Amino acid sequence: MRSGAIACSLLTLAFALSGCDAFTGDRESAAAVASIDQVDWSSDTAGQLRSAIDGRVAHGLDAMNFTVEGDPANQDGDQALTRSALRYAAALATGASDPSKLHEVYTIARPKPDLERGLAQAVADGKVKDWLDSLAPQDDGYRSLSKAYTELRRQRNGPSPVIPDKGEAIDPGATDKRIPVIARQLVASDYLAPEAAQGDRYTPAMVQAVRRMQADYGIKPDGVIGSDALGILNLSDDDRAREMAVAMERMRWLERQPxxxxxxxxxxxxxxxxxxxxxxxxxxxxxxxxxxxxxxxxxxxxxxxxxxxxxxxxxxxxxxxxxxxxxxxxxxxxxxxxxxxxxxxxxxxxxxxxxxxxxxxxxxxxxxxxxxxxxxxxxxxxxxxxxxxxxxxxxxxxxxxxxxxxxxxxxxxxxxxxxxxxxxxxxxxxxxxxxxxxFGEDGAPIIRSDPYSWNDKVATALGFASHQGYRVRTANGDVGP
The missing domain is CATH 2.40.440.10 (L,D-transpeptidase catalytic domain-like)
Known part of the structure; x- marks a missing residue:
């Protein structure tokens, strides 16, 4: 099965985030700025800020409003630009949401960058966009999510490769053009071995996989692929993008050097x-x-x-x-x-x-x-x-x-x-x-189930519409802790 590949994917996911020395910049030269309110923006650095924020789709933050206000021609404008920059920098460096407010319990160590000092240095050096780009996780997993998410958003006006629900259930042994797509998702979800995902016939191996999935979600485990089973397996492009944005946000919550x-x-x-x-x-x-x-x-x-x-x-x-x-x-x-x-x-x-x-x-x-x-x-x-x-x-x-x-x-x-x-x-x-x-062996993101339905709170905090999917319903088999 694909579990080995998925297990190895933890190497590149949130668990191995690389360090980022650009969090603070050069401390001595940044210290020359007496106050963050005295940061002196130019038209060039203001343009870099706007360019960076315009590219926030790369971080799954395009559903959020990071309006840049301020004109570097006056002091009030400088302060407005600074506020905008710090807000966006915080979203990249530590997350756009606060996990301790989204979850009843969250005690995992989070990044603690000195963003004011880093911004002061970046503006002084004329490298605001470079500094902002350095704040998000720099590992291959985050980059893979960013690339996949950006591509999905670029195609958002096109057709979504969903599994059509024709109103007719797929019975064991039937032949159906939807079977290859269904099989791929069963493999991605770890219910089906990759070698069993062959052809367009609903084979006994696939039936057994569907039955296990149905049992896990509280559906009658009859092996018939009806609307409920398709609802679990069927992820639109918007669904996938939403899950990837949440995954990037959870990665931003984590220390860069665990x-x-x-x-x-x-x-x-x-x-x-x-x-x-x-x-x-x-x-x-x-x-x-x-x-x-x-x-x-x-x-x-x-x-x-x-x-x-x-x-x-x-x-x-x-x-x-x-x-x-x-x-x-x-x-x-x-x-x-x-x-x-x-x-x-x-x-x-x-x-x-x-x-x-x-x-x-x-x-x-x-x-x-x-x-x-x-x-x-x-x-x-x-x-x-x-x-x-x-x-x-x-x-x-x-x-x-x-x-x-x-x-x-x-x-x-x-x-x-x-x-x-x-x-x-x-x-x-x-x-x-x-x-x-x-992530699979090819580095491509694999969407797994959200067993606690925790992703919705994170997604809505990122500006996505609320959407509750099918919830895992597993029955405890013993009294153990």
């Missing part, structure tokens, strides 16, 4: 990427929070490994899913009451599995193992109560322990069979990021 050693989890696609000294060391599947128990977008480090963890059941799960099941259920699942809490003891049935990756945050979110290994085979892996379950978590824990020089301590802890804590010599940053556009 920690060289870190763990990134894409909540939307259920993938984990482990970066070591600036290089991608490992990728694997992850299970994240189901809709209504969403995994929040956090920046939070792992500070210790926990071998053979116990699990103290949160009050919400205790009340809604365990209380009333009786003592037999507790015994069967190795649970017991301790000081008013239900605690699950270490062992193969423990909902945290055999390892927990303890993290520092106020939301009780962490990475862990799971006994429910079958869930990693799902395409939509939004199945937990909010924490992140890691595929082959024991192997991943051993990898981290070896890299951090605590492998012997970790192996001894595992051998005890009891809950044992292994502190890491240094914390490993973790970013839980939400990104619905990935």
């Amino acid at each position: 920690a060289a050693t870190r763990i990134d989890v894409n909540i939307a696609s259920g993938r984990l990427s482990y970066w070591r000294d600036g290089k991608l060391a490992d990728t694997r599947k992850a299970i994240v929070g189901e809709p209504d128990h969403e995994t929040p977008q956090l920046g939070s480090p792992i500070y210790r490994l926990v071998a053979n963890p116990t699990w103290t059941v949160p009050r919400s799960i205790q009340k809604n899913e365990i209380e009333g099941k009786g003592a037999g259920y507790l015994r069967q699942n190795n649970m017991a009451w301790e000081d008013g809490w239900i605690v699950q003891q270490p062992g193969p049935k423990n909902s945290l599995g055999l390892v927990k990756f303890d993290m520092k945050n106020d939301h009780q979110i962490y990475l862990h193992d799971t006994p429910a290994k079958q869930l990693f085979n799902e395409v939509q892996r939004q199945r937990s109560h909010g924490c992140v379950r890691v595929e082959d978590a024991l192997g991943f824990a051993e990898m981290l322990a070896r890299d951090e020089g605590v492998l012997e301590e970790w192996q001894r802890a595992r051998a005890t069979g009891k809950e044992t804590f292994v502190p890491l010599p240094r914390e490993i940053p973790v970013r839980l990021i939400y990104q619905t556009v990935l």
Whole structure:
């Protein structure tokens, strides 16, 4: 399947944004400007500002109004130009929207450029457009999105390559000219293996893929491609452009130089990427929070490994899913009451599995193992109560322990069979990021599902019309976190 290509795409997406020294410019010469209000614009630098803003389609910002006001011939005009420049610069450097206002929880570190100093230097040097162009992410992923978005907007008055809904369902075994387009989108969404996307016949492999997709979206999984199935698969050019603009905005929210050693989890696609000294060391599947128990977008480090963890059941799960099941259920699942809490003891049935990756945050979110290994085979892996379950978590824990020089301590802890804590010599940053556009082997953007329907808030903040698509409806299969 295409999952390997999509996983590798994280290399070029928001997770590896390159640095940008042009954020601040030369500090000494910019310091000569006593106040940002004293920036002295010329007709040339004002023209550069207008040119840069006129080209904002390259950043998916063309639905927003960045009107340039001011005339460099007078002081009031200079100040108006400065205000316009700073507003547009902020949109490029840190995003046109504030994620902490769009999302209930957002604690991922954001860029902190000194835009006033940078603008002062750019105006003094006569390089306003160059400076503005340098503020957005400079990596290949952002450039690919920019190119694709610009092309879509250029063609916006032309026909959209949608899958026509003729009012007639496509039954298994039927032949239909729409099948190749449907197959391509099933491949892009990870439901169908690329080698199965052949011809214009609705094959058994495609039927199985459609059934899985229907189940994930709460549609009767009969394999018949009707209006509902087409509604999920059918993305117009405007839909694609909107998703790409949102993806670029989410990338602008992120630091340009993230920690060289870190763990990134894409909540939307259920993938984990482990970066070591600036290089991608490992990728694997992850299970994240189901809709209504969403995994929040956090920046939070792992500070210790926990071998053979116990699990103290949160009050919400205790009340809604365990209380009333009786003592037999507790015994069967190795649970017991301790000081008013239900605690699950270490062992193969423990909902945290055999390892927990303890993290520092106020939301009780962490990475862990799971006994429910079958869930990693799902395409939509939004199945937990909010924490992140890691595929082959024991192997991943051993990898981290070896890299951090605590492998012997970790192996001894595992051998005890009891809950044992292994502190890491240094914390490993973790970013839980939400990104619905990935990249294929050819570098082309691939639109994936928006399982939490979070993109609409970002899109409307960018000036797009509100549009709620089909929402993933996955049912949690266990009581684990």
